[in-house]
Amino acid sequence: MGTSVIFKNTLIRKIFMSLTGLFIAFFLIIHLLGNFQLLLPYDQAHLQYNWYSHLLSHNIIIEIIAYVLYATLIIHILDALLITLENWKSNGKGLKVDKRGVNSSWFSRNMGILGVIILLFLILHFNDYWYAYKFGDIPVDEKGNKDIFLIVHESFKQGWYVAIYIIAFIALGFHLAHGVWSAFRTLGVYNKWYIKLTKYIGITFAILMSLGFAIIPAIIYLKNL
Ligand code: HEM
Numbered sequence: 001m002g003t004s005v006i007f008k009n010t011l012i013r014k015i016f017m018s019l020t021g022l023f024i025a026f027f028l029i030i031h032l033l034g035n036f037q038l039l040l041p042y043d044q045a046h047l048q049y050n051w052y053s054h055l056l057s058h059n060i061i062i063e064i065i066a067y068v069l070y071a072t073l074i075i076h077i078l079d080a081l082l083i084t085l086e087n088w089k090s091n092g093k094g095l096k097v098d099k100r101g102v103n104s105s106w107f108s109r110n111m112g113i114l115g116v117i118i119l120l121f122l123i124l125h126f127n128d129y130w131y132a133y134k135f136g137d138i139p140v141d142e143k144g145n146k147d148i149f150l151i152v153h154e155s156f157k158q159g160w161y162v163a164i165y166i167i168a169f170i171a172l173g174f175h176l177a178h179g180v181w182s183a184f185r186t187l188g189v190y191n192k193w194y195i196k197l198t199k200y201i202g203i204t205f206a207i208l209m210s211l212g213f214a215i216i217p218a219i220i221y222l223k224n225l
Contacts, residue, residue, distance in 0.1 A: 018183035020076040032212045050145035084112045114175040121168030156220040165217045173210025
């Protein structure tokens with residue numbers, strides 16, 4: 001394969017990565033706001049969180065968006081794998097040696113490792129919550145809604161579980177700090193000042209998401225000590 005073909009493919013992949021990444025970032029805002037309901041006073045949180053989950057999974061429009069999200073996640077992950085493999089292959093042939101270490105941050109060079117930590121988290125997350133909610137045999141609350149609150153709440157009483165979540169959210173923070181900025185750049189933000197601005201927006205977003213998600217298991221764990 002010629003260098004230009006590899007370059008073109010890589011560019012198309014990076015555009016896909018950026019668009020899917022930004023869509024996932026948007027989902028994260030909604031998901032975080034929804035999950036903040038877990039921090040309401042216990043009885044209120046219990047019924048409200050279950051009611052909210054029921055609402056989301058019984059609305060046709062939200063269901064369609066959820067399937068778009070699953071497809072987006074899969075494309076983002078496969079694309080990342082292909083880009084990483086291609087980089088390895090071309091490095092091996094001496095085509096494109098990664099010298100960015102000189103002036104780039106650790107996390108920008110390790111998006112793959114951060115991505116793998118997040119992927120492992122997602123496997124656990126989907127298995128324990130998503131699968132349990134959709135296909136598991138879980139109890140219902142007094143209003144007849146599936147009691148996903150109880151499952152989340154019980155899991156956050158365990159220190160090791162909370163630790164895994166917090167490690168994943170730190171990885172997510174670093175991943176977002178580079179990813180959001182990089183996505184804007186790939187999609188055509190070339191102006192020096194805009195690049196700087198999107199860098200700050202990316203880092204602020206990453207810190208807010210990482211901290212926002214992390215305080216949920218941390219507070220529930222501490223409340224139950
Ligand atoms: C404190 C943190 C979090 C809590 C308590 C939480 C809770 C949940 C629960 C209970 C579900 C399944 C039930 C439902 O669909 O309503 C779910 C689904 C999901 N979560 Fe999380 N989550 C957290 C963080 C995250 C993070 C950081 C990500 C992504 C990196 C994520 C990605 C997803 C995805 C993709 C789904 C499936 C969405 C859907 O089917 O509509 N979650 N989460």
